[in-house]
Amino acid sequence: MRRYASTKALAALTALVLTFLLTPITQAARAADATTAKSAGRKYALVSQGTGKYVTAQLGLTGNQYGRLRATADRVGSWETFTLHTDTRGASTALRLEANGRYVSAEFADGGTRKGMLRARQDGSIGSWERFTLVPAGQGTYALKYTHEGATRYVSAEVNATGEDQGLLRARATGIGAWERFSLRELPNAATTTPAAAQARDLKVMSWNVCANNGDCPMYATTESEFAATVTAAADAAGRPQVIFLQEFCEKLAKPLELALEARPGSGGWDVRFAPIQHEVTGTGLPARKTCAKNRGAYGVALAVPDENTWYEAVELPSPPGKEQRTALCATVESWAVIACTAHFSTGGTGYDDPGRTYQVRQVAALTDALAARPGFRPIFGGDLNATPAVTPQTGGAPVLNGFYERHTECDQGTDRPTKDDLKLDYLFAPRNASWTSCAIATSTGPSDHHAIWGTVHLPAS
Structure with a gap:
């Protein structure tokens, strides 16, 4: 697990400290590029x-x-x-x-x-x-x-x-x-943070595979501003969720989306963060970020939460050698006592990256362990998991996603409502003692090839 601290206030304080420590001649260019500064991942x-x-x-x-x-x-x-x-x-x-x-x-x-x-x-x-x-x-x-x-x-x-x-x-x-x-x-990662007291609260959560780097999807042809407007409109249609998970995302779309979310009346501040999906550099074992087309930066997953004292974690998931090295991205929100994570698992099944689905099982375990490693933070997570609720590894045994169902409750649990063609691949999970008071799936995929899914979860005090 790799942790990265960030809020606008923290960034401003860091910049102030750097201004004091660094020589004046270098200050104008020391700030990170705004279109890539929202990224977690190895440095x-x-x-x-x-x-x-x-x-x-x-x-x-x-x-x-x-x-x-x-x-x-x-x-x-x-x-x-x-x-x-x-x-x-x-x-x-x-x-x-x-x-x-x-x-x-x-x-x-x-x-x-x-x-x-x-x-x-x-x-x-x-x-x-x-x-x-x-x-x-x-x-x-x-x-x-x-x-x-x-x-x-x-x-x-x-x-x-x-x-x-x-x-x-x-x-x-x-x-x-x-x-x-x-x-x-x-380079070393940032320190962790401490949750506030876990008060009862309702949270609206949404997940959408936006298909931003696939030439077969209309979203691929959108400009940065059109993309931001499309995702913002989808969030509005979902009842303005407070947490948004996004997959098949391009790095340089994070800042435009953040600005679009903040431009809505009464929306307050937002923080949109990105983590890369990677490939192993041949002969080294080192991961390098996969690039998006159209000069959109790296390719991966993103999430949006209200801007406050939030810490970010890129969780590198075990993935098939020589294939895409998958990553989850988590945000710990102190005032909510919540850790929110988005993930996009390897594609499983014959002819795909993980034909036996053995790595999908390991990805479930790795994300579960990452959530459990943050005591006091209540887990809210989801994304495109590339597996149906009933699918099992080729070697047999329990369904791939059982590790999640054993400890958590799912927004659309007990149904097989499809989110991609005729398959249920997209999910939202909350703690076992939470309750989903609503769960909906968009009637259309829009310019993507996945339906968005959203719901409201009640988190009891703990």
């Missing part, structure tokens, strides 16, 4: 074996020097924080800088001592200039391999250079030495 700092320093992006420069990478930093901030991405199912990897939300490119337009330098400057989709291969290089280090005009090059840190070129990262070496070795240091 890394790169350490050069050649210099012993962190790799930093120089966002204070202009022109064709903007965002160039140098292994010269002594500490980690947003200029030194990266995420891994893939649009080739793990065969290649792209690095994205936390501070500006841009991918790292290898620049061959400049010649001489800067030919092939790396810059965090690509704000579109991942292209050939942004694709690297992570090559294990011993002792937990990796080399970044890049192919240019048919020639293989490895990224070097220019240890012996002087002045502004000292430690500059360039794709120029033909072999792997100390200058070409980097470690990926996973």
Whole structure:
């Protein structure tokens, strides 16, 4: 389980502290890009074996020097924080800088001592200039391999250079030495939080697989503002739920949706968060975020809750090797004493990622364990679980979802009302001692291929 703290108030306080701690010259570019700052998931700092320093992006420069990478930093901030991405199912990897939300490119337009330098400057989709291969290089280090005009090059840190070129990262070496070795240091997660007293309350909850990255769905063709308006309208039709779970979501849609929810009269503040579904980087075991098409950032799941002192957790679910590595996303809301989680399980059955449905069973167990690890928080969860209530693993035994039913009550329990074609795949669950006072399924899928499901649950005091 990976935890990430966030609220707008907390972000403002953090920014204030950073303003005090960091040098004035770097402040303008230290804030994370607004379209990607709502993301949970693994984050890394790169350490050069050649210099012993962190790799930093120089966002204070202009022109064709903007965002160039140098292994010269002594500490980690947003200029030194990266995420891994893939649009080739793990065969290649792209690095994205936390501070500006841009991918790292290898620049061959400049010649001489800067030919092939790396810059965090690509704000579109991942292209050939942004694709690297992570090559294990011993002792937990990796080399970044890049192919240019048919020639293989490895990224070097220019240890012996002087002045502004000292430690500059360039794709120029033909072999792997100390200058070409980097470690990926996973950055620590935020601390946990403590629930308030668990008072009785009613919560309206909704889940919808929005099909935002599938070219067969009309939602795929919508603009960011159209997408936000569509989901907001669906939430209004569901009676304005206080918790919204979303699957098949694209990262850069989070902020527009948040703004659209807040624009409704009397809606108050909202916080929309995202967590990526990933692919293993070939030969490394490292997960990289799967990308959405149309420059919409990473692909995964999202949730929306009212903006308050909320902590976020990306729960990496056990998934079939070589296939999509599934993730759940949880928000703990202190004042409600609630942990709310959205999930999108592996596709099970013959011909799909999890043909025996053995990983779906493990995903149920992993999410159940994650919920149980937060004592005092009452679990509300759901999403596209890609299994019907009765389906069992190919090896037989109990139904796949029994682990949920044993400890929780389901919004539409005892029915097989379909949510995708003629199958019931989408669910909402609450604690065993809770009671669903209503449960509904949208009559139409709208621009998606799944029906939305929503209900009102009464949580007793505990």
